Amino acid sequence: MSGVEITRRKFLVGSTTAVGGLALGISFTGQKVEALPNVTDGALQPNAWLQIRPDNKIVFQLDKTEMGQGVIASMPAILAEELEVDPRDMVVELAPVHGDFQDPMQMTGGSSSTRTRWDVLRETGAKARTMLIAAAAAKWEVPLDQCVAREGRIHLTGSDRSATYGELANDAAKLPIPKEVSFKNPADYRYVGKPLRRVDSIAKSTGTAEFGLDVRVPDALTAVVLRNPHFGGPIDSFDTTEAEEMPGVTNILQISAGIAVVADTYWHARKAADKVTVAWNKGPLEHVSSDWIRSTWEEQAKQEGKSVRSDGEGMQGLDLAADVTTAVYEVPYLAHATMEPMNTTARVTPDSIEVWSPNQGPQIVQSLVADALDVPLDQVTVYSTLMGGGFGRRGIPDYAVDPVEISKALGQPVKVVWSREDDMRHDYYRPATYNLLKAGVDDRGKVQTWTHRIVAPSIMATLIPTMSVMAPQWMPDWLTTLLVRGAGSLMKTRDASSHEGAGDHPYQIDNIEVEHVYFDPGIPLGFWRSVGHSQNAFVIESFIDELAYKAKEDPYEFRRRLLAGNDRLLTVLNLAAEKAAWGTVKDGISEGIAIHESFGSVVAEVAEVSVDNNKIKVERVVCVVDCGLAVNPDIVKAQMESGIVFGLTAALKGEININEGSVVESNFHDYKMLRMNESPKIEVYIIPHDDKPTGVGEPGTPPIAPAVANAVYAATGQRIRRLPLRLS
Amino acid sequence: MTHFLLNGEPVDIDVEEDTPLLWVLRDNIGLTGTKFGCGIGLCGACSVHLDGETVRSCQTPVGDVSGKQVTTIEGLTREDLHPVQQAWVEGNVPQCGYCQSGQIMSAAALLAENPDPSDADIDLAMSGNICRCGTYGRIRSAIHRAAELMSEQTDVVQHFDPDDPLVRRVS
Numbered sequence: 020m021s022g023v024e025i026t027r028r029k030f031l032v033g034s035t036t037a038v039g040g041l042a043l044g045i046s047f048t049g050q051k052v053e054a055l056p057n058v059t060d061g062a063l064q065p066n067a068w069l070q071i072r073p074d075n076k077i078v079f080q081l082d083k084t085e086m087g088q089g090v091i092a093s094m095p096a097i098l099a100e101e102l103e104v105d106p107r108d109m110v111v112e113l114a115p116v117h118g119d120f121q122d123p124m125q126m127t128g129g130s131s132s133t134r135t136r137w138d139v140l141r142e143t144g145a146k147a148r149t150m151l152i153a154a155a156a157a158k159w160e161v162p163l164d165q166c167v168a169r170e171g172r173i174h175l176t177g178s179d180r181s182a183t184y185g186e187l188a189n190d191a192a193k194l195p196i197p198k199e200v201s202f203k204n205p206a207d208y209r210y211v212g213k214p215l216r217r218v219d220s221i222a223k224s225t226g227t228a229e230f231g232l233d234v235r236v237p238d239a240l241t242a243v244v245l246r247n248p249h250f251g252g253p254i255d256s257f258d259t260t261e262a263e264e265m266p267g268v269t270n271i272l273q274i275s276a277g278i279a280v281v282a283d284t285y286w287h288a289r290k291a292a293d294k295v296t297v298a299w300n301k302g303p304l305e306h307v308s309s310d311w312i313r314s315t316w317e318e319q320a321k322q323e324g325k326s327v328r329s330d331g332e333g334m335q336g337l338d339l340a341a342d343v344t345t346a347v348y349e350v351p352y353l354a355h356a357t358m359e360p361m362n363t364t365a366r367v368t369p370d371s372i373e374v375w376s377p378n379q380g381p382q383i384v385q386s387l388v389a390d391a392l393d394v395p396l397d398q399v400t401v402y403s404t405l406m407g408g409g410f411g412r413r414g415i416p417d418y419a420v421d422p423v424e425i426s427k428a429l430g431q432p433v434k435v436v437w438s439r440e441d442d443m444r445h446d447y448y449r450p451a452t453y454n455l456l457k458a459g460v461d462d463r464g465k466v467q468t469w470t471h472r473i474v475a476p477s478i479m480a481t482l483i484p485t486m487s488v489m490a491p492q493w494m495p496d497w498l499t500t501l502l503v504r505g506a507g508s509l510m511k512t513r514d515a516s517s518h519e520g521a522g523d524h525p526y527q528i529d530n531i532e533v534e535h536v537y538f539d540p541g542i543p544l545g546f547w548r549s550v551g552h553s554q555n556a557f558v559i560e561s562f563i564d565e566l567a568y569k570a571k572e573d574p575y576e577f578r579r580r581l582l583a584g585n586d587r588l589l590t591v592l593n594l595a596a597e598k599a600a601w602g603t604v605k606d607g608i609s610e611g612i613a614i615h616e617s618f619g620s621v622v623a624e625v626a627e628v629s630v631d632n633n634k635i636k637v638e639r640v641v642c643v644v645d646c647g648l649a650v651n652p653d654i655v656k657a658q659m660e661s662g663i664v665f666g667l668t669a670a671l672k673g674e675i676n677i678n679e680g681s682v683v684e685s686n687f688h689d690y691k692m693l694r695m696n697e698s699p700k701i702e703v704y705i706i707p708h709d710d711k712p713t714g715v716g717e718p719g720t721p722p723i724a725p726a727v728a729n730a731v732y733a734a735t736g737q738r739i740r741r742l743p744l745r746l747s
Numbered sequence: 748m749t750h751f752l753l754n755g756e757p758v759d760i761d762v763e764e765d766t767p768l769l770w771v772l773r774d775n776i777g778l779t780g781t782k783f784g785c786g787i788g789l790c791g792a793c794s795v796h797l798d799g800e801t802v803r804s805c806q807t808p809v810g811d812v813s814g815k816q817v818t819t820i821e822g823l824t825r826e827d828l829h830p831v832q833q834a835w836v837e838g839n840v841p842q843c844g845y846c847q848s849g850q851i852m853s854a855a856a857l858l859a860e861n862p863d864p865s866d867a868d869i870d871l872a873m874s875g876n877i878c879r880c881g882t883y884g885r886i887r888s889a890i891h892r893a894a895e896l897m898s899e900q901t902d903v904v905q906h907f908d909p910d911d912p913l914v915r916r917v918s
Contacts, residue, residue, distance in 0.1 A: 087843030087880045216839055223844025224835040225828070226780020226820035230845060233779035241774070266763065284774040285783075286766050358784050358792060358845040358879045407782070407845025408879050439785040653839055657885070661842055664881025687789040687877065696870035698883035 056080050056115055061189035063150065065196055067119035069098060069143050071151075075185025077102075077109045077171070082120035083132040084113065084379055085219070086409030087661070088716040089654035090132045092217045096210045097137060097650060101144030101203060103168035104184065106210050107218055113403045116381045126380035128414050128546060130618035130714025133650055137711055145200040147191070154190035155182055205648075205709045214653035219405075231377030231404040232436065234364045239432035240269055242425050243288045245295060246277040246445055248681035250543060252302020254278070257295060265291035274424040275391070276417075281425060285436050304541050304680025312540050312677065313349070316453040316474040320347075324472055324534030325513075327522040336468035336530025340459020343468075344569055346562055348456065349741040350554040352675035353449035353547055354682075354690060359407020360442040365422035366432035367392070372399045374423065377406040379414040391420045392427060410665070411546035415447045415482070443690055444682040447545025448675055450476050450517075453538075454558045458528075464570030466581065468530040471521055471558075476539035477514035478546065511537040516546075520555035520617060520721065525588055526563065526581040542677060548665055549717040552617040556721030557670075557728065557742060560613035564729040565738060574729060575601050575612050588614060590706060591623045591643045598704055599625035599641040608638060611729030613722040618714025620646040624663065624722040626699075628730035633746040637667060637699040637727055645706040647713040655715050656703040662719025663701055668693040670724035674743050751812045753778075754822025764810030768802075769793045771809045772819060780820035780848050784877070791876030794849035795819050801856040803875075820848040823855060831855045834893035842880035850876045854890050863894050 055067050057078065063071040070078040079098060085091040091111055099106035116125055122135065152166045155173040159166070159180065167174045174181040205212070222228035247254060257278055259271040267287030271280050278295060282288035326333075337343060363376040365388075372392065378384050381401040389396045406413055422435040437445075452475035459468040522533045547553055567577035575596050582588050592614050595601075604610050607629050614623040627639040642659045649655045672691040676683040684690040724742060732738050737746055748761050753776070760771055772778045772795070781804055784792030788806040795804045796818040823829045828836065831854045841847045850873070857864055857872040864872070869890050878886070 085843075087841075089842070214839075216836065217841070219844065220836040220839060220841055221828070221832075223841035223847050224832040224851060225824045226778075226848045228844050229779075230782075232783060235777065235779070284770060286770040286774070356879060358782070358790070358843065358877065360783070406843060408843045410879070436783075439787070657839065657842060657882075660884055661881040664883065665879070668881075686787055687785050688787070692790075692877045692879065693881075693883075694875075694877060695873040695883045695886065697874075698881070701884055 056112070056117060061192065063147060063184075063188040063192040065147055065150070066143055067114070067117045068140065069102075069147055071147065071184050071188045071191075073185050073188050075171075075183045077104060077184065079109045079111050080114035080117075081111050082114040082117070082125060083127045083136065084381070084403050084406065084409070086127070086379065086406040086413065088132070088658060089217060089651065090127070091219050092215060093133055093650045093654055094136055094140060095218075096215060097133070097140040098144040100208055100211045101141050102148050104171040106215065108171060111218060113405070116385050116401055121382065124380065125382040126414060127409070128379055128411060130620075130716040130718065132716075133712045134619060134647070134714060141202060142200065145202055146196055149197050149200050150191040150194050151184055151187050153194055154187040158182070158187070158190060211650055212648065212652065215651055217654070228405055230359050230407050231364070231375065232359055232362045232407070234375040234404060234434070236364055236366055236375065236432040236434070239364060239366070239434050240281050240283065240429070241285045241288050242279045242281040242422065242433050242435045243285070243292045243438065244274065244277050244279050244421050244435060244441070245292055245297060246441065247299045247302065248444055249299055249302040250304050250541065250680050252300045252304075252680070255298040255300045257297040259295050262291040262294040265294055267291070270429055271295065272425065272428055274421060274428075276421050279421065279425050279435075281429065281433065289438065301679055307540050307542070307680045308678050309351075309676045312451060315540070316538055319474045319536050319538045320453060320455045320472055322536060324474075324536035326532065327518045327535050328531055328533040330528070330532075331530035332468070333530060333532035334470055336532070337457060337459055337470060339530070340467045341461060343457050343459050344565060345455075345457045346565060346738075346740055348454040348558040348561065350452055350557060351673070351742060352451045352542060352677070353669055353673045354443050354446045354675050354684070355408070355410045355412035355545075355547060356443060356690060356692070357406070357408030357410060357412055360439055361412075361418035361437040362435060363416070363419040363422050364432065364434040365419075365426045367423055367426040368430075372423065373402065374399065374419055375402045375404055376416060376419045377404045377413060378416045378419065379406075379409050379411070380416060383414070384416045384419045387416060387420050388423050391423055410548040411550070412446060415545050439687070440685045443685055447543045449547030449553060450478065450544050452517075452554050456558070456562050458562070458566055460566055460569045464572055466526070466528045466566055466570075469526070469528045470532045472534045472536060473518055473521060474536045474538050475517045476544055477510050477537060478516045478544045478550070479510040479514040480537075481539065481544045483510060511539075516551040518555065519551035520615060521551070521559055524559045525585055525616065527583065528581070540677070541680070548662070549617055549720040552615060552717070552721040553666070553669070556613065556615040556617075557724040560615065560722065560725030561728050561738070561740065564611070564725070564732065573602070578612070578614065587645060588616065588621055591621045591645050594704060594706070595623035595625050595641055595643040598643065598702065599627070601625060609730045609734035611726045611731070611733060613725040613729060615718070615721040617718045617721055620644060620713040620715065620718040622659070622718045622722050624726045626723065626726035626730045628727060628734060630731065630734045630746065635671060635727070635731055635744060635746065636697070637671075639700045639702070640723065640726070641702050641704075642719065643704045643706065644718065645708070646715050646718070647710045648708050649705050650712050652705055655705055658715045659703045659719040660701045662717060663723050664693055664698060666720035666723035667699070667727065670727050670742060670744055671697075672743050749809050749813050751814060752816040754818055760809065762809060765808045767805050768795070768807040768809050768812055768817065769804035772804060778819055778821050782845055782848055784846065784849075789877075790846070790849075791853060792846050792849040794852040794876065796852060796856055799856065799859065801853050820852060823851065829855060830896040831858065831889070831893040833896055834889040838885050838889040838892060840882050840885045840889050842882055846876060846878045850878065850886055854886070854893065858890070858894055858897060862897060864890065
């Protein structure tokens with residue numbers, strides 16, 4: 020079998036849940052079989068993930084992009100475990116777009132990386148190991164069972180004889196890829212399940228890690244883009260006379276996104292941009308403000324929505340209830356505010372298009388760029404860089420198109436850099452939602468009925484029109500338009516991200532009705548760490564807490580009762596209560612509890628809060644997570660800490676306001692971040708498992724807002740039903 | 748023409764004097780370890796040392812550093828990792844890593860002045876540096892660990908490898 024044939028074989032790739040359901044079912048078939056990344060003569064390269072070179076360099080292609088969540092450490096470890104090599108001895112490269120990595124789309128989100136790569140990476144490692152053993156056995160003319168793989172070498176048992184993987188790679192590459200392989204016993208794991216240090220820590224502690232903003236392409240100019248702050252609004256007129264005279268300016272041109280000011284350096288571009296005078300048209304959303312939204316959705320909540328869950332008597336169940344508790348919960352729009360503002364560098368020549376972009380979807384970058392320039396996909400090469408945070412923002416890489424347009428116009432490489440203000444005012448925001456809840460609790464504390472009407476837009480409905488460029492190139496335009504239009508209107512009421520975590524809450528109640536009223540003010544929407552769970556956990560876990568008090572029961576015990584029989588959730592909840600010593604807090608401290616399942620994992624958090632002069636301070640958070648097998652327990656811990664701080668920032672401070680169809684906030688003075696002095700002590704406990712891994716990047720976020728809100732209620736008697744949490 | 752010492756080396760730079768030091772470092776000199784985060788001195792990602800004090804380089808006109816000593820994250824690392832960097836690596840502090848240059852510069856300046864800071868000292872010195880990944884708890888522990896390393900004057904420091912494969916170079 021030739022090397023080429025081997026490279027065409029694909030291992031089974033598990034299905035994925037992409038960011039909040041981004042997997043649209045639009046397939047990417049019709050793409051030709053590509054060469055593997057960095058093909059080297061004599062290398063063993065069973066698929067696009069792994070390459071063992073004759074010089075003994077073992078290269079791992081990281082197909083999921085690294086934004087801080089740690090796939091750069093955890094994914095290589097999974098493969099290395101079965102390959103029998105120290106993962107820290109492998110070279111990790113940030114992968115190009117490749118067919119092997121598409122399932123159905125090459126992107127990073129939905130806390131899906133480790134869980135969807137678990138099978139294929141183990142298989143890849145085990146198959147390569149099996150082939151190396153077979154190559155050694157053939158070379159030494161000994162039976163297979165006398166050859167053992169360990170630490171990057173095949174050893175001949177009972178002798179000093181051994182060979183490195185590199186020495187065997189060429190021979191192994193000529194063997195057929197085995198169909199069946201045996202996997203290691205988890206008890207023998209040396210890397211998986213161990214808190215290995217991150218391989219990127221040194222680069223990230225010395226300033227040498229290269230983020231998108233650090234990419235330097237020779238002769239590249241720097242551009243800033245002036246965008247209409249009013250969403251969807253065109254430009255009425257602009258004058259660049261003064262700006263053109265500014266030092267360092269080379270060009271000022273209009274592009275799809277706005278007015279691009281190009282100069283030799285960022286500062287020259289930015290200073291010149293300040294001298295451009297523009298009359299922005301207020302556009303189609305001039306009437307949209309935060310106040311307008313709040314008064315409108317109150318009206319919207321009076322109508323029936325599309326049912327997303329109906330158990331028992333549903334809404335009629337309310338008639339059975341003697342005493343009905345009603346509550347309205349609201350959450351605001353939120354920006355991602357990654358530390359590294361959006362940016363991309365592009366070099367467009369008549370022969371090639373190269374894009375260096377920090378992104379969560381290299382294939383989306385490729386599609387958007389190919390569409391913008393009207394060229395075939397394979398003309399666009401995407402180099403993914405490390406990201407200074409992602410949190411879902413970089414799954415919609417609109418920012419990759421600007422430098423491509425400018426570079427094409429100028430015939431020179433261009434880096435586009437967004438200011439913090441650009442970044443905050445041109446985000447794809449976590450949706451603002453309105454929630455009307457009613458529940459009937461009888462005099463024995465039994466919750467008879469639960470109804471929840473969610474007034475919310477749909478992330479997918481707003482995104483699908485821009486996603487039309489993702490359709491396969493063989494599909495005629497009219498068909499794409501038709502499908503996208505159809506899918507878009509379908510999504511308005513069927514987008515799970517609007518009600519995930521609310522429609523499927525785990526509490527045992529006989530009569531449940533959950534409805535979604537579609538209401539979209541038109542503000543751009545995107546995937547924000549934990550997506551629908553980020554708001555729905557706050558709503559569900561706060562209202563459950565209200566009902567506990569209504570039933571005159573301890574909030575922890577009340578949850579236990581309503582979760583009876585759900586062993587997985589109870590295990591997590593009980594351990595959280597135990598580790599937090601629930602019920603025994605110091606003077607001046609109050610506690611709140613919440614539990615939520617998302618991305619296949621269950622997380623419970625207990626927040627200990629003090630309140631002084633109406634100021635909420637979170638002192639301590641105890642977090643328990645069941646995430647299946649923890650591939651790297653220290654990274655799991657880090658992701659829980661990270662998710663908690665991210666969610667706490669939003670719970671205490673996060674609010675994007677709208678005025679005349681534009682975002683009011685602009686930088687960290689009015690969109691504030693949690694800082695060191697406000698950061699609680701966080702303890703994380705992981706439920707041990709030998710099973711497969713489940714999601715880790717996002718599940719830490721949803722429970723923190725309700726845990727804190729519940730503690731604030733315990734402290735003050737004020738039930739805050741609107742985020743961010745503010746005491747009056 | 749502005750003249751200053753950058754990581755111990757003399758630098759002459761011919762740009763408008765109101766140009767922020769951040770962009771001189773990144774765009775004119777090509778030292779990209781110092782990061783751009785907000786441009787208004789509120790996030791700390793651009794922190795460097797000016798005559799040993801932490802400053803926000805996005806708010807420091809290059810004209811103001813004339814005749815002074817500037818140290819960036821690149822200057823903190825010589826042959827070996829600085830104890831603060833060592834503690835950062837040991838504690839698996841960085842996640843996305845983007846803010847960490849600034850965090851490390853603030854922490855190194857704190858420890859130079861206060862070799863054994865309390866949690867309250869750390870909160871005070873570090874609350875100008877935002878981390879969106881929420882590594883605050885680990886930063887706090889790592890500063891205590893760095894203080895320990897500095898008091899031990901240990902020479903067991905991890906060697907810095909400039910050929911770290913994670914550094915993707917553009918050719």
